[in-house]
Amino acid sequence: MEEILCRSALEQGEALRRGEITAPELLRAHLKRIREADPEIHAFTLVDEAGALAQAEAAQRAIERGEASSPLCGVPVAIKDNICVRGMETACGSRMLEGYRPPYDAAAVERLRAAGLVLLGHTNMDEFAMGSTTETAAGGPTRNPWDAARAPGGSSGGSAAAVSARMAPLALGSDTGGSIRQPAAFCGVTGLKPTYGAVSRWGLVAYASSLDQIGPIARTAADCAAAFDLLCARDARDATSRGGTGGTLAGLTGSAAGLRIGIPDESFAEGLDEGVRARVLGAAEIFQGLGAQVERFSLPVAPYAVPAYYILACAEASSNLSRYDGVKYGHRAEGPEDIVALMRQSRMEGFGPEARRRILLGTFVLSQGYYEAYYLKALRVRSRIRQELERALTRFDLILLPAAPSVAPRLGESLSDPLQMYLSDVYTVTANLAGLPCASFPCGEEEQTGLPVGAQLLARRDEEGLLLRAVDAFQRHTDYHLHRGGMAR
Ligand code: GLN
Numbered sequence: 001m002e003e004i005l006c007r008s009a010l011e012q013g014e015a016l017r018r019g020e021i022t023a024p025e026l027l028r029a030h031l032k033r034i035r036e037a038d039p040e041i042h043a044f045t046l047v048d049e050a051g052a053l054a055q056a057e058a059a060q061r062a063i064e065r066g067e068a069s070s071p072l073c074g075v076p077v078a079i080k081d082n083i084c085v086r087g088m089e090t091a092c093g094s095r096m097l098e099g100y101r102p103p104y105d106a107a108a109v110e111r112l113r114a115a116g117l118v119l120l121g122h123t124n125m126d127e128f129a130m131g132s133t134t135e136t137a138a139g140g141p142t143r144n145p146w147d148a149a150r151a152p153g154g155s156s157g158g159s160a161a162a163v164s165a166r167m168a169p170l171a172l173g174s175d176t177g178g179s180i181r182q183p184a185a186f187c188g189v190t191g192l193k194p195t196y197g198a199v200s201r202w203g204l205v206a207y208a209s210s211l212d213q214i215g216p217i218a219r220t221a222a223d224c225a226a227a228f229d230l231l232c233a234r235d236a237r238d239a240t241s242r243g244g245t246g247g248t249l250a251g252l253t254g255s256a257a258g259l260r261i262g263i264p265d266e267s268f269a270e271g272l273d274e275g276v277r278a279r280v281l282g283a284a285e286i287f288q289g290l291g292a293q294v295e296r297f298s299l300p301v302a303p304y305a306v307p308a309y310y311i312l313a314c315a316e317a318s319s320n321l322s323r324y325d326g327v328k329y330g331h332r333a334e335g336p337e338d339i340v341a342l343m344r345q346s347r348m349e350g351f352g353p354e355a356r357r358r359i360l361l362g363t364f365v366l367s368q369g370y371y372e373a374y375y376l377k378a379l380r381v382r383s384r385i386r387q388e389l390e391r392a393l394t395r396f397d398l399i400l401l402p403a404a405p406s407v408a409p410r411l412g413e414s415l416s417d418p419l420q421m422y423l424s425d426v427y428t429v430t431a432n433l434a435g436l437p438c439a440s441f442p443c444g445e446e447e448q449t450g451l452p453v454g455a456q457l458l459a460r461r462d463e464e465g466l467l468l469r470a471v472d473a474f475q476r477h478t479d480y481h482l483h484r485g486g487m488a489r
Helices: 009-017 023-041 049-064 107-114 157-164 181-186 221-231 274-289 302-323 339-350 353-366 371-395 418-423 429-434 464-477
Strands: 044-047 076-080 118-123 170-175 190-193 213-218 260-264 293-297 398-402 438-445 452-459
Touching (some): 009 023, 009 049, 009 221, 023 044, 023 049, 023 076, 023 118, 107 118, 107 170, 107 221, 118 157, 157 181, 157 213, 170 181, 170 190, 170 221, 181 190, 181 438, 181 452, 190 221, 190 464, 213 221, 221 438, 221 464, 260 274, 260 371, 274 293, 274 398, 274 438, 274 452, 274 464, 302 353, 302 371, 302 418, 302 429, 353 371, 371 398, 371 429, 371 452, 398 464, 429 452, 438 464, 452 464
Parallel strands (some): 076 118, 076 170, 260 293, 260 398
Antiparallel strands (some): 190 213, 190 438, 398 452, 438 452
């Protein structure tokens, strides 16, 4: 593998500005790597060679004129298949949207284009971002670059696998209940779920709108900071977008000294694999060594996060997905005799089993008689979770917890037991319910399997700067983020 592919996105950007390599050459190196590795890994659903080449040439001209519009100008980026790219099939891992070519770019994509990044193509994902393994994708699963028999996590499994296998230095994912952080953890890379509202959701196909956020997956916290600075902006087209403070990259001082880090007892209790616990607690010790104060505390509401999340996410999904009826949007069945049959058959054919299950669950919890018992109660739990976390974050600057209870599961292991799969989201959904920024980063490998383990840090609203400063400090003193899986050596 060419050496340049193993550099971080920022290092690649710097190599371009120094004239060590041109943007079209950098792109070709990535395309070659994709051709070699992706037939087995299947991280991409589509690679736009011609479009990317034109963008790389434009970026090169800008760099030569000394007009690079960002530190990532000319650097390739992969985009999750639920984020609209003009003219590029955006199918959300679903038969329902097969062949859909958006006539516009998502706000996040507009911003990356304006910064001179080169769009490689779309990455594989669980259908409508519902899943934790990328196995619910209509086009088949992605494989984990550390072990082809394992899942890459999900739902942004394609984006995480692409970055992990050095097919892209940077990718966009979306995170509703962990879909950036958990696949990043399973693939040994770094992912950031920003504060709710920091990045515009305009052009992101909705799953659960009050939880969805777009964010970067990369190999380093510094790359995530650079991408976040580009993405974070107020956008009038998304009524919940607020933007943020920016300047994240400039604030990476390399120091974690004096940070107060809390470790919730409940997140290290029953259900957590020993090998994962050991690594995450090892990360706590490293932070201590860097001058942070680490202290345990109790977060009694933590166990209620998964039930509240699945009620709210399914409720919102059932409403968001009602637009795909074969008339207004989406796949249209052939031959039904009337409009009701047309809608029923179109939805039956277009949605896979996981999307159908969630539509049914969501419709149930929103129906008369059950609305108060489930939906409203889940909303109340959500407020409690937010309050408890915000209270904890007055005592601590950051909260440290595992990204997932285990390392990457074997392909085929999770789908047979959906409830078990839902429970594995226990450490990630809290950040979405509370709208707080949260990053996951590699903290070593599990001894038994040699697979990567991810830790998470959670911060106060709009404190991506502090959050990424801590992860960056960790990465300046360790090299876990440089470890590579077997298929990326
Ligand atoms: N695994 C979670 C779910 O299936 C999270 C998905 C996501 O963040 N998009 O809902």
